[in-house]
Amino acid sequence: MTDLSPTPRTTLTREKERGRTDRDELLALLDEAIIAHIGVVAGGHPVVVPVAFAVDADGPDEGGTLYVHGSVAAGWMRKAPGSDVCVTVTALDGLVLARSAFNHSMNYRCAVVIGSARLVEDEAERARAMELTVDHVVPGRAATLRANTRKELAATAMLAVPLHEASLKTRTGGVEDEPEDVAAGAWAGVVPLRIVSGDVETDPETSEPVPDDVRRRAAQLSN
Amino acid sequence: MTDLSPTPRTTLTREKERGRTDRDELLALLDEAIIAHIGVVAGGHPVVVPVAFAVDADGPDEGGTLYVHGSVAAGWMRKAPGSDVCVTVTALDGLVLARSAFNHSMNYRCAVVIGSARLVEDEAERARAMELTVDHVVPGRAATLRANTRKELAATAMLAVPLHEASLKTRTGGVEDEPEDVAAGAWAGVVPLRIVSGDVETDPETSEPVPDDVRRRAAQLSN
Structure with a gap:
């Protein structure tokens, strides 16, 4: 367990009591979340898009490496290399319905990573990052797929x-209301939220059974 | 039904066939999604954070107004007014597990809004934006709550x-694989995903029943 060491750019400006400093908690959220939102500056304005991603905690960058997957043709991917980017991963855990509008909130876990983006050019690192990205979606799946073609590799970019x-x-946790609002007797509570999977939809063009790794992943997401 | 009219900043750079131009579809996604991610440029680098938001399709801004809720003390909120921001809303609808790593994808709906952020200063507009934000979380709830105090109003900022x-x-839809991969016979399919609510957790300090609006909202999210 290593502590997070925020710089001024990643120091919380408010509600600092909600800040967590355990790197293992950060890695657990990045493992659980399916997508991230990356922000890049393009032509002076910010652009934020959802992306597939993966983590290599032992990757070559300081603190480990977060890999962001994209097309070489995506506008944001062309702007990102060499620039500072922000990668934000949010899990929404509940609606906090307080007795006042002001104390309404949400339960969530949110990781914000800011750093200079590096285009992965080493072929071995790129292949590994792409495998990690598939395995992040369904653990174990990368090993069951055919190798990428040269054309496919050329069309895919990984950002570190x-x-x-x-x-x-x-x-x-629960609502945090003013004592006088609690005394006034109105209802308050929390609506917990989570992402779940429905039944796996097998492609009509295959007669193979659902592979074990996919079955496990869907079951995990149904719990 | 009005068409979206993307400028160069909101013109898709790839997979343009996935672009939708129906403003009603945009509004439907913004209605369904619970949080957005806002990107601002702060000190030369992007910052992306999750936010509560609401839409007033008849709001005072061109094309209607998207309101973003935040604390007056938040770093990003202090940077945003007068600057271009990007507000991105993503619904993740499924994991698309193709026969090749390359054709793996996700089913999703993603709205990207770019524009100059205006700090809402008119008190009537601000009160309305705050009501819309509560009602976006639980439709009908704003009218059941006590009025905001001056202190609460002073601590809350709304960005338009x-x-x-x-x-x-x-x-x-389903997987899109190469014909030779389909012929090779491997399994492929889609794992559908959605956000659901668990049982409403009533605060132990109230004996009131769960209000109808909250019950309806939780039931809607359970479907």
Whole structure:
């Protein structure tokens, strides 16, 4: 267990009591979340898009490496290399319905990683990053697939962001109301939220059974 | 039904066939999604954070108004007014597990709104934006709560972003594999995903029953 060491860029500006400093908690959220949102600056304005991603905690960058997957043709991917980017991963855990509008909130876990983005050019690192990205979606699946073709490799870009500058902010638990609002007797509570999978939809063009890794992943997401 | 009119900043750079131009579809996604991610440029680098938000399709800005809720003390909120921001709303609808790593994808709907952020200063507009934000979480709830105090109003900021410059990109349906991969016979399919609510957790300090609006919202999210 290593502590997160936020720089000024990843130091919380408010509700600092919600800040977490345990790197293992950060890695657990990045493991659980399916997508991230990456922000890049393009032509002076920010652009934020959802992306597939993966983590190599022992990757070559300071603090480990967060890999972001994209097309070489994507506008944001062309802008990112060599620039600072922000990768944010959010799990929404509940609606906090307080007795006042002001104390309404959400339960969540949110990781913010800021760093200089590096285009992965080493072929071995790129292949590994792509495998990690598939395995992040369904653990174990990469090993069951055919190798990428040269054309496929040429069309895919992986961006590496150091996990060094990161913050983790979470809210958990129940409502936090003013004593006078509690005394007034109105209802308050929490609606817990989670992502679940439905039944696996097998492609009509195959008669193979659902592979074990996919079955396990769907079962995990149904719990 | 009005068409979206993307500017160069919100014109898709790839997979343009996934672009949608129906403003009603954009509004439907913004209605369904619970959180957005806002990107701002702060000190030369992007910052992306999750936020509560609401839409007033008849709001005072071109194309209607997207309101983003935040604390007056949040670092990103202090940077945003007068600057271009990007507000991205993503619904993740499924894991698309193809026969090759390359054709793996996700089903999703993603709205990207770029525009100059305006700090809402008119008190009537601000009160309305705050009500819309509560009602976006649980429709009908704002009218059941006590009025905000002056102190609460002073601590809350609402940012207005025009809905004029917006894009909507979606992927739906099954896997899209190469014919030779289909012929090789491997399994492929889709794992559908959705957000669901668990049982409503009533605060132990109230004996009131769960209000109808909360019950309806939880039931809607359970379907």
